[in-house]
Amino acid sequence: MATLTEQLRRFNYTRLAGPILILLILTMMVLPLPSVVLDIFFTFNIAVSIIVLLVGINVRQPLDFSAFPAVLLITTLLRLSLNVASSRVILLEGHTGPDAAGAVIESFAHFLIGDNIAIGIVVFIILTIINFVVITKGAGRIAEVSARFTLDAMPGKQMAIDADLNAGLIGEDEARRRRSVITEEANFFGAMDGASKFVRGDAMAGIMIILINIVGGLIVGVVQHDLGAGQAAETYTLLTIGDGLVAQIPALIISTAAGIVVARVGTERDLSEQFLGQLFAKPSVLYITAAVLGLIGLIPNMPHLAFLLIGGALAGLGWSMERRERTRATTVAAEQAAAPPPPAETAMTEVSWNDVQPVDLLGLEVGYRLIPLVDRTQDGELLRRIRGIRKKIAQDLGFLVPPVHIRDNLEIRPNQYRILLKGVEVGQGEAFVGQFLAINPGNVSGELPGQPTTDPAFGLPAVWIDAARREEAQTLGYTVVDASTVVATHLSNLLQTHAAELLGREEVQALIDHQAKESPKLIEDLVPKVIPVGTLQKVLQQLLAEGIHIRDFRTIIETLADHVGATQDIDDLTSAVRTALSRVIVQQLFPGENELPLMALDPMLENVLLQAVQSKTGGGLEPGLAENLLTSAAHEAEQVEMQGYNPVLLTPPGLRPLLARFLRRALPQLRVISHNEVPDNKSIRIIAVIGGSRGQ
Template identity: 45%
Template sequence: MKIRDYAVLVSILMIVVMMVIPLPPLLLDILILINISLAMTILLVAMNTKEALQFSIFPTLLLLTTLFRLGLNVSTTRSILTNQTGGEVIETFGSFVVGGSAIIGILVFLILVIIQFLVITKGSERVAEVAARFTLDSMPGKQMSIDADLGAGMISDMEAKNRREKVSQEADFYGAMDGASKFVKGDAIAGIIITIINIIGGLLIGVMVHGLPVGEAASLFTLLSIGDGLVSQIPALLISTAMGIVVTRAVSDGNLGSDIIKQLFAYPKMMYVVAGTLMMIAFLTPINPFLILPVAGVIAFAAYRMQKALNEEEKSEKEAVSGDGKEIEAMKSPESVIDLLHVDAIEFEFGYGLIPIADKNQGGDLLDRVIMIRRQLAMELGIVVPVIRIRDNIQLRPNEYIIKIKGNRVAAGEIMLDHYLAMSPGIDDDSIEGIETIEPAFGMPALWVNDSMKEDAEMAGYAIVDPPSVVSTHLTEVIKRHAHELIGRQEVKSLIENMREASPAVVEELIPNLMTIGEVQKVLMKLLKEKVSIRNLLIILETLADYSSQTKDTDVLTEYVRRSLSRQITLQYAPQNEALKVITAGASVEKKFAESVHRSDQGNYLSIDPETSQLIFQKISEQAAQLQQTGVQPILLTSPAIRIYMRQFIEGFAPDLPVLSYNELEPNIEIQSVGVVNISGGVNV
């Protein structure tokens, strides 16, 4: 703990001590002046805060200052009744401020208490209570808004955390203010009771103990008690006013003084009306005109100066507008709709029946899942997935959702929120009843089962998936399938600039001397299209730097990169170094493809007659289907020379079928050929 922390602790303990130990009048004077100064400081700070949370310590400070005043009351009461004096400050307030009249002092004291108790404290208490209630009621909406902005990528995790903390702090602050206002209310009541006790007790002690006449005792102790009450209630009134300012303060760009000047005198012409009304009172009533006319003149002069300043400000604004005439005309032109042409990279739209999966107040966690999807894909694919726009669409069926990539619908699905998706283990159980459907991510047959059937389906070996997981899995697979469409030149430039910080040598060698950003983008797109991660960007750029001086063909360069990523590709399809089961392109297919490659100035292309193409399609499809039935992912293995052309060939009918070459697999991996595709000899197994 620091010295200032100890100072605060000691000060709080001394408040309790001075209630027990008698204090000399000089020390009481100093403490009373500190009390008044502290109250004025709190009031000025409250006037200069822009929002309530800037003075978040106020409820606790209100309790401590109230305790301090009550401690002073106890000490001054003891001094007055014991020594017939409360110090110079109290005597001054009792004689000079109220003119030495006990009756005037009592009336002034009662007026201060009434103002504080019935006006300021009562109003502040009500405002604090309503503010606390409204703040608590609005918390769910504010939290949902923060989650929506975070899910849409409009704010960062740190900003979302700060906003959540601010919402929580606002609720705690106004709740504390609602309770702290009771301290001020009790302080006002205690001030009245203590003053009455001082007057009555002082009269009795003055007569019975000090032997003073009744009149002298009444005058002395009444004035001292009134002085004590005034020095206590004036700081209390200042702090009550500060409390009212804090709880009624709306968020603005300036402090209270600047806001009052700016808003109260925003209409100078109205001040001429006020000045004219005062002049009418001066001439139409018996009031001395020389009292009213100077005030009216000052108000009129102030209105003139403010109107002049306002006209100059409007003139400067008009000049600025005229200087920007060309921009305004441009805004009026048809080109001004250019901002409306923006297309989001990824959009997720859903019907109104699926709102609960996105509404956090209803238990929805879609926004959190989207954040995890973006992080997961960044780790798997090595790209920064663009912001996913999530919105409801009343044109869709209640339980329907669609996924768009760059404004185009690429996938859709329909889920039932009150059911679970049950996917068969391969052998259907007739006892499991549900609504037949197709799992949207992988196209597998499934059932929507209710809660009562869920446990039976799990016992039967069905894989049970809740609706939000179905949606997030589908969204993840769609983004993976279209990842190559999401990486443009700007995204590639950002990746390269990030790599430049870690490995500047390879970037400076490659770009722009050997390749452009666009050429690197084409290579990365080809890799992502075949679900090859580009996270190891350093190896990719180094390979391009090695071979781009030999060829500019991005297809060939992609093959070189795949060869450099052989360990990554091998682990992708054989993560545990187990045997890799593949379908092999036979010698006849290899020969046919090699003979069908034609070279031109625009690049190489494959040309095979339709009958042969249909036959190869059929052979590959049969082999892939047989392998899928055994639960193994089919992989087509070819020689390096024809891999790229084989991939182009099957892309139209089997885009998810991986095509690998021998050079892309590590030498230590065991390869088991479960089928060979030939043209003349049929299918060899």
């Protein structure tokens, strides 16, 4: 018994509200209800419609009221079941008088109609036309178009989410949340499109029920209750019109709520804030409107009081807003004037080391129009994205990237930005606050009007477009990103490219200190007693320059400890570390593959290159040989990429450092690995030969 009591106490009774309400609605259609119960349900229907309207007015995004399609269906069923129940009572008890169907129907009939039945019929028809032709039809059309555009824009939005995720601007949880929002938007507008058909059907059903009740009431009153035709028509028509108005007014309220919800444009403010903030925001508009109303009010035979009263009220509102703005501006100016002036410098100020400005390792300079992107007081989106980039690079590469120092620069163009590495520009571009960059991934279905440009990060053709064309661009297949994402993606790409230059002695020491917390004995025995910090730094820089992450810092330290006593050559030490990291390298280049599709050197070319390396004549290649090698490598790499493979060249261990350095500048997409770096459990398949007949 105690267990059952505990279970009943823990049971969530709110889960029963939905099933009970649906059962009550269906029950009303088949069981007769007394007039008192009908009054309660009619009142409940009116209350629900008012609640739905107020919720629709106060939502900030359509998805904040994602249950609205289901609410629309349930309220429609509720109205129809009440129509059925009230029709039964009207036909059974209508001969007894106007109060036969309850006090609510009688009150609506007398209050809204009075004693003129013809006016009641006209009012009911007008309300039905407004609901059916104007509000419901318009809301259904908006939902239909929104659902279509939302579905068409889903691929572009998904690509934008994937781009932000790959650039490190968002995490997996945020990407999953955004994808869920996109799916919910499509489902919501699709459901609203379907639910609007219920409301239109409800309006048609209301008209048919009125006709049936009037005709049926005449027949029942005259044939069964011996009433006169005039008395029967008056009684049953009064009850029927009252019943129709009681149902039609909540339907009108619900339809209005539906139109408000689907017509909302994405904003962080509710309808009242958006309405007042945009319609009555400019005093000049209020002054002009007041002047027009005043002129109309002076025309003879016009209602002077109404026009002059409203015109004066608008003029007063505009004057009040203008005075408030002047007061705010005066207050700000006074606060700035009261601020203490900077200390005056004397002519004999001594020069100190404070006058020597250090060079920032990483810098971002922006034109004055891009300042809102990096201004903390304006909630600069770019600041959060840069933090996300540094976190993503730390997770991918294995070390902390130095902070990015941001400053404005009035010497560059207003929309320009520059990315600096050790004070030297390594990248620059333009971004436009409030606009979006539509990037053509190569498969768009149309052209967009705007300012043509090139994506600064990857060199793809793109167009700067206005915010109003964002949905259109996504529908056409463009990847659409905002200005802060453009700058952040460009910065992320450059940081990945120049990772080796960002790894200084300070960053290496931070790596050592971090590893010492996990493996204190390893660091104490090897660094710097066995492995000099300078040697460790150069090896790590070579690994980063060749696209290898350094997250497995322990393996790198242990491998260097085994080989640093035999050689101090950085290339040899790096080759040893790469061999130890062979599984990591292959996993980066060929994730999940057991057969590795690789490029190879022609045997004759390989022998010539080995002889050149062994001769040590300047450490380089003969110009003619270098040109032929580069031409053949570029051709074969392009062919391999067209086949859908990652271009990777397999060479003997002695050739790998030379070829990696030689090919890195001209063909950064071509990776070079040695035979020693192929794990024993992987097989090799040669798909192209450099210097062979196909490369000539």
